[in-house]
Amino acid sequence: MKKYFLLLVTLIGLNQVMNAQEDNYLWLEEIDSQKSLEFVNAQNKATLEELTAEDDYQSMFDNSLAIYNSSEKLVYPAILGDFAYSFWQDKNHVRGIWRRSSLESYTSGNPVWETLLDLDELSKKEGKKWVYKGSNGLYPDYNRFLIQLSNGGGDAVFIKEFDVNKKQFIENGFSIDDTKGGVNYVDENTLVVASDFGEGTVTTSGYPRQVKLWKRGTLLKDAQLIYEGETTDVGTWGFVFRDGSQAYTMITQASTFFTNRNFVWHNNKAIFLDIPDDAMPSNILNNQFIIQLKSDWSVNSKTYKTGALISLNFTELLKGNKEIQLIIEPDEFSSITQVSTTKNKLLISLLTNVKSELYIYSFNNEKWSSEKVNAPDFGSIYIAGTNELSDDYFFEFTNFTTPSTMYFADASKNTFETYKSLPAYFDGSKYEIQQHKAKSKDGTMVPYFMVSAKGMKYDGSNPTLIYAYGGYEISEIPYYASTIGVSWLDKGGVYVVANIRGGGEYGPKWHQDGMKEKRQNVFDDLYGVTEDLISRKVSSPKHLGIMGGSNGGLLVGVAFTQRPDLYNAVVCQVPLLDMQRFNKLLAGASWIGEYGNPDIPEEWEYLKKYSPYHNLKKGIDYPEVFFVTSTRDDRVHPGHARKMVAKMNDMGYKTYYYENTEGGHAGSSTNDQRAKSHALKFSYLLKKLK
Numbered sequence: 001m002k003k004y005f006l007l008l009v010t011l012i013g014l015n016q017v018m019n020a021q022e023d024n025y026l027w028l029e030e031i032d033s034q035k036s037l038e039f040v041n042a043q044n045k046a047t048l049e050e051l052t053a054e055d056d057y058q059s060m061f062d063n064s065l066a067i068y069n070s071s072e073k074l075v076y077p078a079i080l081g082d083f084a085y086s087f088w089q090d091k092n093h094v095r096g097i098w099r100r101s102s103l104e105s106y107t108s109g110n111p112v113w114e115t116l117l118d119l120d121e122l123s124k125k126e127g128k129k130w131v132y133k134g135s136n137g138l139y140p141d142y143n144r145f146l147i148q149l150s151n152g153g154g155d156a157v158f159i160k161e162f163d164v165n166k167k168q169f170i171e172n173g174f175s176i177d178d179t180k181g182g183v184n185y186v187d188e189n190t191l192v193v194a195s196d197f198g199e200g201t202v203t204t205s206g207y208p209r210q211v212k213l214w215k216r217g218t219l220l221k222d223a224q225l226i227y228e229g230e231t232t233d234v235g236t237w238g239f240v241f242r243d244g245s246q247a248y249t250m251i252t253q254a255s256t257f258f259t260n261r262n263f264v265w266h267n268n269k270a271i272f273l274d275i276p277d278d279a280m281p282s283n284i285l286n287n288q289f290i291i292q293l294k295s296d297w298s299v300n301s302k303t304y305k306t307g308a309l310i311s312l313n314f315t316e317l318l319k320g321n322k323e324i325q326l327i328i329e330p331d332e333f334s335s336i337t338q339v340s341t342t343k344n345k346l347l348i349s350l351l352t353n354v355k356s357e358l359y360i361y362s363f364n365n366e367k368w369s370s371e372k373v374n375a376p377d378f379g380s381i382y383i384a385g386t387n388e389l390s391d392d393y394f395f396e397f398t399n400f401t402t403p404s405t406m407y408f409a410d411a412s413k414n415t416f417e418t419y420k421s422l423p424a425y426f427d428g429s430k431y432e433i434q435q436h437k438a439k440s441k442d443g444t445m446v447p448y449f450m451v452s453a454k455g456m457k458y459d460g461s462n463p464t465l466i467y468a469y470g471g472y473e474i475s476e477i478p479y480y481a482s483t484i485g486v487s488w489l490d491k492g493g494v495y496v497v498a499n500i501r502g503g504g505e506y507g508p509k510w511h512q513d514g515m516k517e518k519r520q521n522v523f524d525d526l527y528g529v530t531e532d533l534i535s536r537k538v539s540s541p542k543h544l545g546i547m548g549g550s551n552g553g554l555l556v557g558v559a560f561t562q563r564p565d566l567y568n569a570v571v572c573q574v575p576l577l578d579m580q581r582f583n584k585l586l587a588g589a590s591w592i593g594e595y596g597n598p599d600i601p602e603e604w605e606y607l608k609k610y611s612p613y614h615n616l617k618k619g620i621d622y623p624e625v626f627f628v629t630s631t632r633d634d635r636v637h638p639g640h641a642r643k644m645v646a647k648m649n650d651m652g653y654k655t656y657y658y659e660n661t662e663g664g665h666a667g668s669s670t671n672d673q674r675a676k677s678h679a680l681k682f683s684y685l686l687k688k689l690k
Contacts, residue, residue, distance in 0.1 A: 153664030207235025256593035401428030426485035438532035470502035545569030557612035579611035
């Protein structure tokens, strides 16, 4: 048996070597090699020369930059102690400032901001391209923070301790270099840390597999190890849940992207929490441990359904007992998009037929009760900020044509008032929003939104852009399309958002029906929406384009290789395209739970059927695709886009390509870079589809 196993491993290894030898473009995976960068520069030059010469390029750049730099943007507050904190970028703060306002000043609607950290000054001083990636504060006074900064915008961050009263980094304070882990304060002198602690302490996905408690004044290498996951896991992290003044140090071991083993560090040991591996812990409120189920859970002679939000008595759970309360059980056309807490209340944003509703839940007499917030409808609601010391909170309402509005609310009274609205960047009254459903190949009805001019002619000639994602249970919901309004709608375009499977619009099952061997459903859903637009004479293939990023980049990459007859323009952003090697590049191994493992022959069988890189053929009438990526993307390797372009070019196909030298997976770090990328993409779309 052992000999057979070794022979099998050898054969698989030889097969992988042979496949690697057949790939003539592996050299483009060398991110910063001279040869790779010469290729990138040549592609960039050709694309920039052509697209920046388009008539609308400069106006779209100027208009989008003005929107990105506008002083009228909504400020999403992190309410901590007596202050509201925010990060801000504009034309005078290119890399941005981290700032705060007194809570009283902020809630008045006229905040007076105090700059704490100027990233432009710091970048100039240190010769780095610093990008702000967030912060964690020290409860309850929040006079110290752990600031996360990325050099160039990648996921890996430098973490340094900062004194907000002195407005400076703390000399000899806590500091960690270049990590994809994370840190949280347990108390003033203790951190829970997940990081790369040296050889053998990261997973094959590049994330930490050890969690430690680090005491102030000691070396990180001497920190106390409290949990260690497996090398083959996605990663293991530590964090802190707060229930009022009570803090719990939590540990999550992610075996896959969608499964976790959860622990709490209690009485100097890691206590396993006996909940389903695919459940998603959310918060602890009034000793109720709140989790969302991703599959049915039968316990205590009762079954709680997939998608339900439930709570467990936390102190009893630590003893191994399960005292469970049902909070909400969405139906087949609903899903929970956000769960937040105030001091005493639970806030839930619920998506019903891809439109948001907001609810307040209270826990009294061992039962949950709810009230609906009378918020605006036919749009999206985002809980924008909560206060752990009161029941005040902020929420935002938005849809495609109505400027986003933030509201200041009181969960204890179920009241709210307008706080601030965005200005109208385009005349939304000229457009209408419709919601339709299209039939996919297997008969599933797939919802989509369409934004178009009132009185539009249904003659098949309208330039139409479809945006979709279709993965990781991420829902695509209405939002105020300010830059799309000025660059696309106002130029005669139709904008469509497709709510295809793989997303979370209809709950966990909607996602699960697009995973692994079922992934063709995702692509068929997109084709169903496209064909519905054609059959209703909204547009035609000559005038149809698609756009997607990351997993959405894979989606549109598959679409133009499987159905080149449907589209005349494709914007493929920070994409996965080589599905044979995705698990070997950067964080790719962490996505096996979504796509499958190409190193397992039966799983490669379904992956190779759609892998865009492997399904390119000569002599096909492909659209001239525009690929966009970033040199500093340390999540999805830029080699995916580079190799696809090189292979297509060598087959004789024209492509467009733009690789920003920084920006990480977001593609851009500054507003100027965002405006440039936006103007390039929409210049391309107008060129191809009008």
